[in-house]
Amino acid sequence: MITRVLASFLALALLGACSSADRLVDRGIAIATNDPGQKPLPKGQFPPRFAALVADTSVPLMVVTVESRGQSGRLLLENTVNGIETWLSADMSALMIQNGMLQGTRGVGSELFAADISEPIGLILSGSTGYTDRFHSNLTGDDKISTRTYRCLVENKGPAVINLETGSIPTRVMTEDCKSLDQSFTNTYWVSSNTGAIVQARQWAGSELGYIKTQDGIR
Amino acid sequence: MQERATRIVYAAGLLLVGITGASSLSGQSLTTYGTPGLIEMPTAEVMNDGELAVTASAFGPNFRYTAAFQVLPRVYGSFRYSKISNIGPSTARLGGDTFDRSFDIHFQMLDETKYRPAVAVGLRDFLGTGILSSEYVVATKSFGSNIEVTGGMGWGRLAGRGSFSNPLSIFSDKFDTRNKGSNTGGQLETGNWFRGEAALFGGVKWKINDKATFFAEYSPDLYTRESVNTGIDIASPLNFGLEYRFKNGVNLKGFVVGGKEVGAQLSYVINPAKRRVPGGLENAPRSVGQRNRLAIADWNNSEKGGGKDAVQRVLKSRLAADGLALQGFTMSGTQATVRVENDRWDVEAQAAGRAARVMAETLPPEIEELTVVFQSNGMPISRIVTQRSDLEELQFDYDGSWRTLARADIEDAHDESRLGELEDAFPVFETSFGPYIATSFFDPDSPLRADLGVQLKLAYRPTAGLTFAGQFRYPLVGNIADSDRVSNSLIEPVRTNAVRYAQQSDLEINNLTAEYMFRPGKDLFGRVSAGYLESMFGGVSAELLWYPTSSRLALGAEINYVKQRDFDMLFGFQSYDVVTGHASAYYDFGNGFFGQLDVGRYLAGDYGATVSIDREFNNGFKIGGYFTLTDVPFDTFGEGSFDKGLRVEIPLSWLTGKPSRTTVSQKIQPITRDGGARLIVENRLYGVVRDYRGKELSDGWARYLR
Structure with a gap:
């Protein structure tokens, strides 16, 4: 049963006054950060689900930056099911990652509900150039799923050495240039020449969130 | 009617035919009437489907507060509460001020195309006592992406300066004369629509950049009725305005009406179809599969x-x-x-x-x-x-x-x-204690009255389905009881004594009931409630609902025997009692429209029916309206002629991004009278059941994996 709360009709007028972006910055994925500009959550205050991952020092860590919000943080790997990893933040939002590629988001103003990236994965990991399709489904503000197909050109941009927390790593830079009728974006992936895995990526998570950068990190 | 109007507008539209490329018209600029347009004059624009606009404007003696809703892609409606200071002599009641509630409706008949303007017909204040009443046919054409030109013909208020005899008179002499406000308000003033003299109006909107827009218009409105006592000075038919759009979407507009009257307005357009945080901020679900x-x-x-x-x-x-x-x-x-x-x-x-x-x-x-x-x-x-x-x-x-x-x-x-x-x-014991606000609108002495106090809610459920519940309030501050509006009802005063309830009570027992909800059979739901059902009535209530899981249709029946409670809102009863009840049909039309029809006997013993329509967005944001017609004649009913109202319901999660069963809701009844008044009972079954039936569950399924 829905509780009915009487409120002045003026409440409607106030809707315009506050912006959601501020709250997202507070929340987002910035909690477990060591970035001096951000306030880390004291260790004892982690919710149990995240605290369990913090306690287990064998759990892998990922460094994440949301460019549009100037926000960065560290996520811990909670689970891997059918090749899709769930990386959890201290505030219980999550990114889904498949072979280093962004497959979905939850609780970050979750635009990207799920992506079918089976086609580009092959080209990017093998260093090949070619056209592929990728499919995104977004959860809209009206609680509907909207699906889009993007046509993408994957290209090998040659080698580059990058510096991560894990050390200096020789990589191959791959770009994925995608377009739909009304949207376009370019994802960039750095594929380790040592392991063949994506160790750094800059990927588009929808028009609202923009680009997210992910990097391998160490505990 | 529509066809005739179309012909007229084609004639007017000839003046406006342009050759530049078409751009879609967006009605984000609102008039002093709170509807899409220039400064005072309407345009043929509409808002985006589903949008809700709120506007407050003031100039000279005029204060207008409007909510406009784009009900359908081509139709918007609006509700307005307005004040005109000193329109009557200062010796009159309320110092000559007048307060009015009015409704508008606007229908866009034709879209804009490359060569053709958009064309619309509209009625302002078509239900009220008629001070703001006018009708119009209007055409709007854009030239490039920054300039829009509008021209139209108006009747009523819009037939002041430069008026001429009604061109519609070629169809019938009836169109020659327009009656002055003739009824108690609230009825459809069909006898006056498009009657009397007519006049032309027009104007230009120039979008200077993304933030600023300039308006110039020719207005035939002479403010004849206002000018006698208010001193409003309409020296010129030309009005000018400049609007600035802030980053957060609020529009501020400054304008000059009639060459001398300076005014300002604030407006904001809400898109209910977009939660403030799409997808929400709740925690990520656990992945499953190991x-x-x-x-x-x-x-x-x-x-x-x-x-x-x-x-x-x-x-x-x-x-x-x-x-x-x-x-x-x-x-x-x-x-x-x-x-x-x-x-x-x-x-x-x-x-x-x-x-x-x-x-x-x-x-x-x-x-x-x-x-x-x-x-x-x-x-x-x-x-x-x-x-x-x-x-x-x-x-x-x-x-x-x-x-x-x-x-x-x-x-x-x-x-x-x-x-x-x-x-x-079981047993379950629930308790909540907190503040509450009760509101009372549209009392001319003080249009917004409110009480603030503390509220205690208790519920005890010894076993499945059986609930003993109570709500108690204690008002701390407020002015609802200060009103001197006494019931002047010609029928049983079942609702118009609200002020006496407020005045004669301290601790309020709003309800204190025993309730049993049960499943009598497949697709059937039952409820029996007894006790102090609501603030003004107590008794017994029984309800049966038929609602198959995958059905769009639900049918219900409710019967109540109730007695009027004492004004102190404690345990006593007055002598009036009544058997009241309704047969109800609920239907989900799809596309977010829900209808409800209740036929039966109301609290004052009157027989009739209530028709309700709600537009509910998939995220739960709801805007709707209803009206009730009963066998109480319009003049016996009193001001407003029959009961009607609007309602808005916003899920708290829509505002905060966090899941919650709480909603923020408000019903707006222009006038509360005694005809067509329905008993209030907690937990009417349709509201309890609908959320968990098949249609509603599948509509929300996009969030199943969220």
């Missing part, structure tokens, strides 16, 4: 004391963490069922998804079929059956929403037994 790990979990391991009881404990705490109260649990073979009460999720399909995932992440690996039964006050409503392997397979699928829906079964839960009921599921 059954092997679960096989060795302590609670599933009999060597470590695991078993059904241990599983139940873990389930209960995990469900509670997701806002779901576990009331029953059974597990046998490959099947498990949880019976839960949803205390958190405003999108019920999401609650179903969360419950199924908690099961999939907890139960031993051999369990395959997961059943979630939703209960309300302990009464089972529906069950959703999901295969665990489907959940594992589809949780990250890009088409997972549709595919999980296709594989799930939604069934009626009438035959759900109480087997496996948790020992501590």
